[in-house]
Amino acid sequence: MDAYKSSVDFAEATAFLSHACYEQDKMALRATLKNKSILSGLLSRLSSCSSHGRVCVSPVLVAQRRNNSTSPKLKVDFNQSTGVAVMHMQNPPVNSLSLGFLTEFCIAVEKLEMDKSCRGLILTSSQPKVFSAGLDIMDMYGKKLEQYEEFWRAVQEMWLKLYSSNMVTIAAINGSSPAGGCLMSLSCDYRIMADNPRYSIGFNETQFGIVVPVWCKEAMTTIVGHRNTELTLELGLLYNPSDALKIGLVDQLVPEDQVLATATKTMTKWLAIPDHARRITKSMMRKPTIDKIMSIREADMQQYISFISKDSTQKMLGTYLEMLKKKRG
Numbered sequence: 001m002d003a004y005k006s007s008v009d010f011a012e013a014t015a016f017l018s019h020a021c022y023e024q025d026k027m028a029l030r031a032t033l034k035n036k037s038i039l040s041g042l043l044s045r046l047s048s049c050s051s052h053g054r055v056c057v058s059p060v061l062v063a064q065r066r067n068n069s070t071s072p073k074l075k076v077d078f079n080q081s082t083g084v085a086v087m088h089m090q091n092p093p094v095n096s097l098s099l100g101f102l103t104e105f106c107i108a109v110e111k112l113e114m115d116k117s118c119r120g121l122i123l124t125s126s127q128p129k130v131f132s133a134g135l136d137i138m139d140m141y142g143k144k145l146e147q148y149e150e151f152w153r154a155v156q157e158m159w160l161k162l163y164s165s166n167m168v169t170i171a172a173i174n175g176s177s178p179a180g181g182c183l184m185s186l187s188c189d190y191r192i193m194a195d196n197p198r199y200s201i202g203f204n205e206t207q208f209g210i211v212v213p214v215w216c217k218e219a220m221t222t223i224v225g226h227r228n229t230e231l232t233l234e235l236g237l238l239y240n241p242s243d244a245l246k247i248g249l250v251d252q253l254v255p256e257d258q259v260l261a262t263a264t265k266t267m268t269k270w271l272a273i274p275d276h277a278r279r280i281t282k283s284m285m286r287k288p289t290i291d292k293i294m295s296i297r298e299a300d301m302q303q304y305i306s307f308i309s310k311d312s313t314q315k316m317l318g319t320y321l322e323m324l325k326k327k328r329g
């Protein structure tokens with residue numbers, strides 16, 4: 001129950017903050033993530049505002065420079081006449097899900113969610129060849145415990161916001177989508193991927209010594225079944241688009257230049273279904289998973305912090321980061 005309350009609190013705070021100026025939004029939301037007592041104070045003043053009832057430069061320095069960028073990491077094109085928003089992820093070079101990105105993402109989704117005229121959300125990438133490289137490894141490496149906590153809360157929130165959205169959500173996967181990138185697309189209602197054999201999608205975590213959170217396993221199982229989830233997660237498998245289609249990890253493959261157009265067409269079909277019936281059905285399908293995750297949210301946080309801060313985990317992440325950097329040089 002506490003875990004649920006904490007999530008609803010976060011959502012309420014996010015909803016309120018979305019009315020304020022954009023850069024201030026981000027700073028304030030970061031503060032709420034950092035300090036739950038600020039959050040409680042904010043909420044006691046604002047409880048009536050909520051409408052949310054749903055459920056050889058060092059690699060470290062290079063990445064820090066990237067993450068400190070203040071340019072928007074998302075571009076949202078909302079078409080009032082169709083009620084569809086297209087969210088373009090633009091966090092170069094690979095749309096990694098950094099704390100900054102996740103904060104912006106949560107605010108943007110919340111804003112759309114509160115706008116009753118917005119009924120559909122298409123998620124896509126502005127970066128060439130990559131949908132999203134998953135969680136930003138720099139936010140999981142060499143940080144303080146409070147920073148791990150702040151980051152993980154934002155990861156949990158991103159998943160909850162997307163998975164429990166009332167909008168129709170379609171992932172237009174126009175590039176590779178490993179790990180957290182795959183999780184993001186799995187949280188949507190429908191996945192359309194570019195039919196390019198150079199792209200991959202799946203969960204490679206175990207290959208570099210990381211374990212996916214239990215809620216990721218739960219969500220994946222509901223989509224591709226127990227056996228495919230077991231094989232993918234244990235072996236850290238990434239699939240090319242046609243293999244991903246075979247196991248149901250994506251719903252449709254289309255030529256690369258037609259991903260967004262197909263997503264738009266598909267959205268029209270989904271939006272032809274009466275909203276209330278579709279929403280209630282979506283909630284019926286997803287609520288059990290959401291409730292389960294809510295009940296273990298704080299335990300999940302503790303598990304993450306303890307796992308990620310272990311010397312052995314940090315060592316493996318360091319090795320993996322070096323490997324990613326060397327790949328280019």
Ligand SMILES: CCCCC/C=C\C/C=C\C=C\CC(=O)SCCNC(=O)CCNC(=O)[C@H](O)C(C)(C)COP(=O)(O)OP(=O)(O)OC[C@H]1O[C@@H](n2cnc3c(N)ncnc32)[C@H](O)[C@@H]1OP(=O)(O)O
Pocket residue numbers: 059062063093094096129130132133134135136137138176178179180181204205210211212213303304307321324325327328
């Ligand atoms: C027992 C209890 C357990 C509890 C456990 C709880 C929680 C689990 C914890 C963590 C879960 C993590 C999930 C994740 O998402 S981890 C991230 C996994 N992602 C990856 O492994 C993808 C790595 N990237 C790639 O494979 C390629 O970059 C990609 C195919 C996406 C694109 O290839 P491309 O050739 O275009 O680009 P690169 O040259 O490889 O990369 C450019 C640049 O970007 C840096 N980079 C890539 N990915 C990341 C990343 N995820 N985070 C940060 N930085 C990344 C890369 O190092 C290059 O940097 P530079 O050389 O330009 O400095």
